Amino acid sequence: MSQTTDKKVRAVLAVILVILVVVLILLLSVAVRDVRRAKTLEQADMTRSTLSTERRSGPLSKVEVGDIAGWMTFDYVNYLFALPPQYLETTLSINDPAYPHISLNGWARHSNQNRPAVVQAVQSAVAAHTQ
Amino acid sequence: MTTLVGPILSYILLYKYPVLFVVQFLSALIVPFPANTTLAAVGAFAGEGYMSLTLSFFISLAGCVAGDVAGYLIARLLQKRVTRWIKSERWAGYLKRLDKAMRRYAGLTVFITRLTPGLEILVNFMAGLAEVPFGRFLFWDTLGNTLNAVLYMGAGYLIGADWQDIIGIFGLAGGILLVLVLIAATIVVYRIVIKKD
Numbered sequence: 001m002s003q004t005t006d007k008k009v010r011a012v013l014a015v016i017l018v019i020l021v022v023v024l025i026l027l028l029s030v031a032v033r034d035v036r037r038a039k040t041l042e043q044a045d046m047t048r049s050t051l052s053t054e055r056r057s058g059p060l061s062k063v064e065v066g067d068i069a070g071w072m073t074f075d076y077v078n079y080l081f082a083l084p085p086q087y088l089e090t091t092l093s094i095n096d097p098a099y100p101h102i103s104l105n106g107w108a109r110h111s112n113q114n115r116p117a118v119v120q121a122v123q124s125a126v127a128a129h130t131q
Numbered sequence: 132m133t134t135l136v137g138p139i140l141s142y143i144l145l146y147k148y149p150v151l152f153v154v155q156f157l158s159a160l161i162v163p164f165p166a167n168t169t170l171a172a173v174g175a176f177a178g179e180g181y182m183s184l185t186l187s188f189f190i191s192l193a194g195c196v197a198g199d200v201a202g203y204l205i206a207r208l209l210q211k212r213v214t215r216w217i218k219s220e221r222w223a224g225y226l227k228r229l230d231k232a233m234r235r236y237a238g239l240t241v242f243i244t245r246l247t248p249g250l251e252i253l254v255n256f257m258a259g260l261a262e263v264p265f266g267r268f269l270f271w272d273t274l275g276n277t278l279n280a281v282l283y284m285g286a287g288y289l290i291g292a293d294w295q296d297i298i299g300i301f302g303l304a305g306g307i308l309l310v311l312v313l314i315a316a317t318i319v320v321y322r323i324v325i326k327k328d
Binding site (some may be wrong): 009010014017020021023025027029030031060063064067069070071072073075076079080089101102103105106113 | 136137138140141144145179181225239274287291303304306310311313314317318321
C-alpha cells in the first residue's frame with residue numbers, strides 16, 4: 001500500500017518536472033527573442049541619439065498627451081502637464097464636487113458619459129493648452 | 132494592463148500611501164493583486180515628483196512584510212490543527228520530512244520567493260507550518276522584499292512614463308525564476324519521497 005503511494009507520488013512529481021522543464025524552455029526562448037528585439041531597438045535608438053546633441057536628465061520618458069488614460073485623476077493630469085487647476089473644469093464643464101480628486105473613468109461614470117470619449121476630450125483639452 | 136490595475140492606480144493617485152500599504156499588505160497575505168505592477172507605477176509617479184520615492188518605498192515594504200508576517204502567524208496558529216488533520220502515517224511522514232527540508236532551506240526559500248509572486252503566499256504558510264524561527268523568517272522576508280521593491284520601483288522611477296513596457300520584461304524574468312524555483316522544489320520533494328525512514 002505504502003509502496004503504491006510512493007510510486008504514485010513519484011510518477012506525479014516526474015510528470016510535473018517534465019512539464020516545468022518544457023515551460024522553462026518556452027519561457028527562455030521567448031526571453032531570447034525579446035532580448036534580440038530589444039537589442040535591435042537599442043541600436044536604432046543609439047543611432048538616433050548620436051545624431052542628436054540633446055542630453056536627457058531625469059526619467060527616460062515623460063508622459064505625453066496620448067498617454068492620458070482613464071485611471072488617471074484630474075489632479076494628476078493637471079500636475080503632469082502643469083495645467084491651471086480650473087482649466088479642465090472650465091473647458092470640459094465639469095460640475096462634479098469631487099473634482100480634481102476623481103479619475104477620468106470616475107467622472108465618466110458619474111456623468112453617464114462614454115469612457116473613451118472622456119479620455120479623448122481630456123487629451124484634446126490638454127493638447128490645446130500645451131500648444 | 133489588467134483590469135485590476137486601473138482602479139488600483141486611481142485609488143493610489145487619490146489616497147496615495149494608505150492605499151499603497153493596503154494593496155501591498157493584501158497581495159502579500161492572500162489577495163492576488165498586481166503588486167509588482169503597482170510598485171513600478173508608484174516608482175514612475177515618484178519619478179514625476181507626484182509621490183515621494185522614500186516614503187513610497189518604506190510604506191510598500193512595510194505593507195509587504197506585514198502581509199507576509201500575518202500569513203506566517205496564521206499558519207503557526209493553525210499548525211497543530213493541520214498536523215491532526217493529516218491522519219495517514221505515510222502522508223504525515225512526508226510532511227515531517229518536508230518540514231525538516233523547509234527549516235533547513237528556510238532563508239533561501241523565503242528570500243527567493245519574494246521575487247516570485249504567488250509562491251510567496253504559499254511559502255509564508257509553509258514557513259509557519261514548519262515553525263521556521265520568526266527572527267529568521269523576518270530577516271529573509273525583509274531582505275527579499277527590499278530587493279523586490281528596489282527592482283520594480285527603481286525601474287519605474289528611472290524609466291518614467293514607459294513603465295508599462297518594463298512590466299512585460301520583469302514578468303518574463305519572474306516567470307523564469309518561478310519555474311526554476313518550482314523545479315528545485317519538485318526535486319526536493321522527490322528526494323523526500325524516495326528517502327526511506
